[in-house]
Amino acid sequence: MNPILKSIVLSVCCCAAVINAGAADPAADPLFKALQDEMKRSMSLQLEELASPYFIQYAVDDTEIERVTASYGALTTSGPSRSRTLQAQLRVGTMELDNSNFVGGRGFGRRGSSELPLDNDYLALRQAIWRATDGLYKGAVEMLTQKRAYLKDHTIEDRPHDFSKATATTAILDTVTLSFDRKKWEDYVRQISAQFSKHQHIQDSEVRLIAGVENRYLVSSEGSRLRYGMAEVSLRIGAETLAPDGERMTDDLEYVALTPERLPPISTVIADVQRLADRLTAAAKAPVLNDYSGPVLIEGLASPLLFRQLLARGILGVPDPVGLARRTTQGPEDLEKRLGKRILPTTFTVYDDPRPQEFHGTPLAGHYLYDDEGLPAQRVEIVVGGKLQGMLMSRTPTKRFSQSNGHGRRGSDQARAAVGNLFIETSAPKSAADLKKALLKAADDEGLEYGIRIEGLQSRDASDSPPARSRRVGSGRGVGDPVRVYKVYVADGREELVRGCEFRGLDERSMRRILAAGNTPAIDNRVISSTPSSSVIAPAVLFEEIELTKIDRESERKPLLPSPQSR
């Protein structure tokens, strides 16, 4: 159903507005009982001579979502949706070698995701769980047979185990329900979207409010039993304009809160929209930056966004799949082979800690108490003194790490290693003024007339960010194009807004050449459908050298007629 908010911020301790509905006794919960009973029975599944499951886990996401979108003062969608999705995991074989992590052979196996009845009807629930498990088991034994056959013909050095041991967890927390005054929030979204009617130069815009609660259930054959509720609200505002040469320029705002009531007052949002429109309009008029190579100061949201691209994906402990298909995924290199080596300046520390719910009063989207394999969240040291010390792990081992550290999380698929709250910190923070000075000095040392300061990156998921159709995939390892780019002149410190450039050759190795870091961390909260919610918290950083090139784009043609609001 509605995949958005597949994973949302846990709010067990602060959901006063989101009232507990369920009793603490899991035995009285028909869904719990149906899951337990069917799991118990399913452990005896056996097809002919083939093995029975050695592990079953059922996770259920019971999701309620309100979604309101509007453009130019009119709703485009509004309304609730409800779904209850079962994500079943079934393993045959042993922890050393089971049906998982195999690509190739016939098909990809079953995804294990199916819809459950919305009513708490024990028999109907069990019937649906039974159907799903039966199919999953048949797929699993076939997959294991094929995987064994493949491994007979192919030698894989140091193949890690397929699954690791973990201690069973039991935590039965309150469930949550969504209270949402639809009329009120429709007005709120309408009013915000109507602001764009005033801005002739904005070609397209959308305002989207999504409020959701999710009650999650987890039972496993190892004895884990979890139930907890989460809530999250996200307000996103996207706008788009065209530069005179046809470059499509976008920018957006996002607010994350635990309940709609905690969203900023409309006057604040409207003021922010005004600034968004102004800066987009200004950016469209700005001159194009010609090729540049030299020091670059990455500030504000640009910093956490850049660390997402350069660091966050490389620290996920995910083994290469067994099978015919070689690993072909693009993106930053898997950093595991650089364990113990320096990947950042020695002043840097990086860790992931999903437990904090807020940072300086701002909610963290990557917060959770238990991961999707039932393990308690824990802090993991990633980089100490600039050296890579650890990876984020699910229960799927890699060559170097055999145990989970509570970072196995689901997007729309099976749990795998994922970021929670990733903190990037420095032991030598500098003020904004000092950073600017350092930028100018570095530029001067290079004999440059100016340095570059970047405030934003156009790097959010294309499918996620409105208006979606015009998103351009950033070049070079998925690093989004910079937005709000300024030349900072060495001579007098004066700044000039420029546009139309992209990064070249920027990758994880560039992080070693960071000269300095700021003292005011920015938070990028991300709530998207296909991956678990996460937060990256990082200060401004000054890179010794980054290459920026003029974007060679097939220019979009300008609209032939003036927009309705400008007539």
Next chain:
Amino acid sequence: MTATAVAAEFVARRLMFSLVLALSVAAVGQGKAQSQVSPGEKDGHPLLRLMAEELDFSMKKLTTDDGVRPYYLCYTMTHSSSAAVVGSLGAVEQDDFRTRRILDVDVRVGDYVLDNTRQIRGGAGDRFSRRADGVAQAPVEDNPLAVKQALWQTTDAAFKSAVERFQRVKTDLKTTVEDEHKSDDFSREKPGVHFEADAELTLDRPAWAKRIRDISRLALKYPLIYESSVAVVGTINNRSMVTSEGGRIKTAQKLFRVALSATTKAEDGMDLSQNFIFDATSEARLPDESQVRDAFQKVLDKVMALRDAPLVEPYTGPAILLNRASGVFFHEIFGHRIEGHRQKDVEEGQTFTKMVGKPILPEFLSVSDDPTMPRFAQEDLRGFYRFDDEGVPASRVSLVDNGVLKTFLLSRSPVPGFPNSNGHGRREPGRQVVSRQGNLIIDSKQAVPFTKLREMLVGECQKQNKPYGYLFEDITGGFTTTARGGPQAFKVLPVVVYRVYADGRKDELVRGVDIVGTPLSCFAKILATGDDPAVFNGTCGAESGWVPVSAVSPSILVGEIEIEKRERAQDRLPILPSPLAAKEDR
């Protein structure tokens, strides 16, 4: 390759929406807050007015740097609302209400003789694909600026892509040989002006949820039925249309449906399913609880009976297609082949293109397509509409008169010898219009009572020295290939089939039957029909998406029909017994 299909089931849970939606589905509350056109208001069509204003502005001002302008522009705004409640085994599985507006912008560059829609050789494949430009999700409220913003953006994109395609069309014409037929690209029609009040979707979902819980519980007694469902779906489509020719049309379509289904497997793993559907044009005309209950019980009984039915062997011989089954048969093997656009598409098999004026069916059969018919006997017809998706009034078209082919189903894309539309240009919102069926009606002059038809079947068996013939009681759907490259074949998927023995033994239910064949040979072998015309209501999928259709046909006796054994699904039976049978936990 062109394949078309009609499906009656259309019930399966989440599919219900995914089948019909061109753009991402918008979940929307059951709000009446939207400022809708109030029905009956004299000049109260604010949405039409906004659309007309933007259309006029575009027609006046839209031009490329080198002076290319559109010669035709059409805006269609389809406001669709759907409510669905689905349940199984006493529990509600889905309970939704959604609404959204899809905007289609059709723009033509060139002139009526030659424009951007002309087929490009080798480019037929793009007909099935969803068009990229000219479709958008529009605001569900009639806020002038927001509506115009959507119209403006979509028109800009659609016009640019039309200009570009027209360039390709002209290049293509220079480099390829002339078509043997020369027909225009767009017919001239009198612009339609017609206003219906907006329909509002009302479906008492709580009442249906209760009913569905109660009725679906019947399946609790059948542990061997793996999946079953009782569903109600209500859909309204309020369509607003303006064209640069002066067309101004507002229509309101209402489709309600109760769908019942049950699925099991035979011991050998063959998937077996049964379904039953009630169609109506209002909630009030849907069946009452006891009718639904009885029908669901029958579905359950039938699917259970199928488990024990013997597997069919390949066979060629006489058969009766019962009225509704016969309707599907005609829809697939006849209806799709007389769609106008297939007659001019060089990639098509063109079975009937040169047959106008010639006999193609037995002399006693006549076929028409009449979308203007709201009902047949007491049954609502899903293929009913007053204006097609090009704004042309629907009309009854006599396709075959006493066996002789008269014309085709025509959109505004003319076919040689047929320069005008007969109101059969249809589409699902978000698709390009092509000619489609509405209500296909089969009339017979050789109608006999069913008992007599049955006797004739037995007689035919004896004549052909066959121990038995077949009776096809129910066909849920089928598909047909009309493309030139592929075989001119069809396949229909019967779900309830009986062997009728020549020696007077009791009829025997069988399973695993597929009817195969080629259309022309099949038509020639229709020997007689019953006097029992009945309605098949379905949803037909083809190039222009899914559209609701009906077929009305009497039972037919065919002298020779070819039967194949259905390929078996590979899945095994469930390993553990159903929880419904596992008493220990209850």
